[in-house]
Amino acid sequence: MELHLTLIFNGIATGMLIFLLAAGLSLIFGLMSVLNFAHGALFMFGAYAGTYVYILLGGWAGGWSIFYFGLGLLAAAVIGIILGFIVERTTIRQVYGDHLRQILVTTGVMLVVMELVRVFWGSNVIQVGRPQVLDGRTEMMNVLFGHYRLFIIAFGVIVLVGMLIMLKKSKIGLVVRAGVENKEMVQALGINVRRVFTFVFIFGTTLACIGGFLWGPYQGQINPNMGMDLMLIAFIVVAIGGMGSVGGSAVAAILVGLSEAYMAYFFPPGALAVNMLIMAVVLLVKPTGLLGATR
Amino acid sequence: MLKVNQLQTYIEQFHILQGVEFEVPEGQVTVILGRNGAGKTTTMRSIMGLTPAKSGEILFQGKNIMALPPYVTAKKGIGYVPEDQDIFGTLTVEENMRVAMRKEDKATLERQEWILSLFPDLKAAWKRKGGNLSGGQKQMLSIGRALVNETPLLLIDEPSKGLAPIMVKKVMEALQIIKNDTTVLLVEQNFMMASRIGDYFYILDEGRTVYQGEMEQLRKDEELRKKYLGIS
Numbered sequence: 001m002e003l004h005l006t007l008i009f010n011g012i013a014t015g016m017l018i019f020l021l022a023a024g025l026s027l028i029f030g031l032m033s034v035l036n037f038a039h040g041a042l043f044m045f046g047a048y049a050g051t052y053v054y055i056l057l058g059g060w061a062g063g064w065s066i067f068y069f070g071l072g073l074l075a076a077a078v079i080g081i082i083l084g085f086i087v088e089r090t091t092i093r094q095v096y097g098d099h100l101r102q103i104l105v106t107t108g109v110m111l112v113v114m115e116l117v118r119v120f121w122g123s124n125v126i127q128v129g130r131p132q133v134l135d136g137r138t139e140m141m142n143v144l145f146g147h148y149r150l151f152i153i154a155f156g157v158i159v160l161v162g163m164l165i166m167l168k169k170s171k172i173g174l175v176v177r178a179g180v181e182n183k184e185m186v187q188a189l190g191i192n193v194r195r196v197f198t199f200v201f202i203f204g205t206t207l208a209c210i211g212g213f214l215w216g217p218y219q220g221q222i223n224p225n226m227g228m229d230l231m232l233i234a235f236i237v238v239a240i241g242g243m244g245s246v247g248g249s250a251v252a253a254i255l256v257g258l259s260e261a262y263m264a265y266f267f268p269p270g271a272l273a274v275n276m277l278i279m280a281v282v283l284l285v286k287p288t289g290l291l292g293a294t295r
Numbered sequence: 296m297l298k299v300n301q302l303q304t305y306i307e308q309f310h311i312l313q314g315v316e317f318e319v320p321e322g323q324v325t326v327i328l329g330r331n332g333a334g335k336t337t338t339m340r341s342i343m344g345l346t347p348a349k350s351g352e353i354l355f356q357g358k359n360i361m362a363l364p365p366y367v368t369a370k371k372g373i374g375y376v377p378e379d380q381d382i383f384g385t386l387t388v389e390e391n392m393r394v395a396m397r398k399e400d401k402a403t404l405e406r407q408e409w410i411l412s413l414f415p416d417l418k419a420a421w422k423r424k425g426g427n428l429s430g431g432q433k434q435m436l437s438i439g440r441a442l443v444n445e446t447p448l449l450l451i452d453e454p455s456k457g458l459a460p461i462m463v464k465k466v467m468e469a470l471q472i473i474k475n476d477t478t479v480l481l482v483e484q485n486f487m488m489a490s491r492i493g494d495y496f497y498i499l500d501e502g503r504t505v506y507q508g509e510m511e512q513l514r515k516d517e518e519l520r521k522k523y524l525g526i527s
C-alpha cells in the first residue's frame with residue numbers, strides 16, 4: 001500500500017511536469033496544425049537559462065535559495081516569451097499548412113537551439129539542487145511526501161485550472177477552441193487567426209521553458225539530452241490526450257507519469273515501451289485520443 | 296452595395312469561375328441560382344476571400360475588396376453563412392455567438408437579443424453544444440452568428456439545404472424580417488424559398504453568369520427554369 005501511494009504520488013508529480021511540456025505542444029498542433037519538433041529544445045533552453053540565473057545568483061548568495069529559484073522561474077518564463085515570439089515570427093509563420101516543411105524547419109530550429117545551449121553552457125551535466133524550503137519531506141500514512149513534488153503538483157494544477165478557465169471563459173480561449181475545430185470559419189467571422197497563432201505559440205513555448213526549469217531540481221540535474229528524451233514522451237502524451245485538448249493532455253500526462261513511476265520501480269528499461277503501448281491501445285480504441293474533438 | 300465584375304477563380308489548376316458578374320443593390324435580396332457544381336459556393340467564397348479570386352473586381356460599398364484576407368472582408372461588414380453552416384460543435388450556442396462578437400457593447404448585445412427573438416429555438420438551446428443541434432437549429436445559429444455584428448451585407452449559401460420543411464419555413468420567415476434592414480445575397484436551390492424572398496436573380500452555369508432578371512419573371516417562366524435549373 002505504502003509503495004503504491006509513493007509511486008502514485010511520484011507519478012502524478014512527473015505527470016504534471018510532462019503536462020507543462022505537452023499542453024503547449026498539443027495546442028500548437030491542435031490549433032495551428034504545426035508539428036513543432038523544436039518544442040523539446042525550447043524546453044531545454046528554458047531549463048538552462050532559468051537554471052543559470054538560479055545557480056549563478058544563488059551561488060553568490062550561497063546555497064539554493066527559494067528567492068533565486070523564483071528568479072530562475074521568472075527568467076525561464078521571459079526567455080520562453082522571447083524565444084516563442086522570435087521562432088514564430090521568423091520560421092513557423094512561413095510554413096503554415098505544410099507539414100513536410102514544418103518538420104524540416106522545426107528540426108532546423110531544434111538543432112540551432114541545441115547548439116546555442118552547447119555554446120552558452122557547454123555539454124556537461126549540470127547539477128541542480130532544490131531550494132532549501134522545498135527540500136524536506138512530510139510523513140503521512142507511512143509515506144514520505146517530498147515537498148518539491150508537492151510544489152510541482154500544486155503548480156501544475158494551478159496552470160491546468162488556469163488554462164481550463166481561460167479556454168472556457170475568455171474570449172481568446174473561445175477563439176482558440178473554435179480555431180481548433182475550424183480555422184477558416186473563425187477567419188470568416190472577422191478574427192485574425194494569425195495573431196491568435198502567435199499568442200498560442202508564445203504561450204506554449206513559455207510553458208515548455210517553465211517546465212524545463214522546474215525539471216532540473218526535480219531530477220537533480222540538467223543535460224543536453226533532456227529535450228529529446230522528453231519531447232518523445234510529450235508527443236506520446238499529445239496523441240493519447242487528443243490534439244488540441246488541454247484536459248486530455250493533463251489526463252494523458254498523468255497516465256504516462258504513473259507508468260513512468262511504476263516502470264522505474266519494477267522494470268526501468270520497459271518504460272518507453274509501456275508508454276508506446278498505452279498510446280497504441282488508446283489510438284486503436286479512439287483515434288482522436290482520449291478527449292480529442294471528433295469533427 | 297456589392298458589384299462583381301469578370302470574376303475568375305481557380306481551385307488548384309481548375310478554372311472554376313470563368314467570368315461571374317452580378318450586382319447586389321442595397322436593400323434587396325439578390326438570388327444566385329444554378330445547378331449543382333455551377334460555382335455558386337465558389338463565388339461566395341471568393342467574395343469572402345476564402346478562395347481568393349485570380350482576377351476581376353469585387354466592389355463593396357464602392358471599394359475594391361478583391362482577395363483580401365477573410366477576416367478583413369468580414370470586418371468590413373459582410374456576414375457569411377456557409378453552405379454547411381460550420382457551427383463550432385464543441386462550443387455551446389452562447390459561445391458560438393460570443394466568438395463571433397467583435398465587440399461586447401450594448402449595441403451588440405441588443406442585436407443578440409433581437410436575433411434570439413427572431414429564432415426562439417436558439418434561445419431554447421442556449422446552453423447546448425453546437426454539435427448536438429438539429430440541422431435547423433444549426434442553420435439558425437449560423438445566420439444569427441453572422442448577424443451579431445453590424446452587418447450591412449449578408450451572404451447565405453443554401454439555407455434550406457437538408458432541412459425539414461418546418462425548419463425551412465421558420466428560416467424563411469426569419470429571412471423575411473432580416474431583409475428589412477440587411478442587404479442579402481442568397482444562394483438557393485429551393486425555388487419556393489428563392490421566389491418568396493428574392494427580388495432579383497442571376498443564374499450561374501459552368502462558372503459564368505448566363506441569365507438574370509426580376510424574380511417575378513422566373514416565377515412565370517417555366518421554360519427558363521427547366522432550361523437552366525432543371526426544375527419546374
Ligand SMILES: Nc1ncnc2c1ncn2[C@@H]1O[C@H](COP(=O)(O)OP(=O)(O)OP(=O)(O)O)[C@@H](O)[C@H]1O
Pocket residue numbers: 306309311329330331332333334335336337338378
Ligand atoms: N476543392 C475543390 N477541388 C476541385 N474542384 C472543386 C473544389 N471545390 C469545388 N470544386 C469544383 O468547382 C465547381 C463549383 O463548385 P461549387 O461548390 O462552387 O458549386 P455549387 O454551385 O455551389 O454547387 P452545389 O449546388 O452542389 O453547392 C464544381 O465543379 C466542383 O466540382
Ligand SMILES: [Mg+2]
Pocket residue numbers: 335336337378452
Ligand atoms: Mg454550393
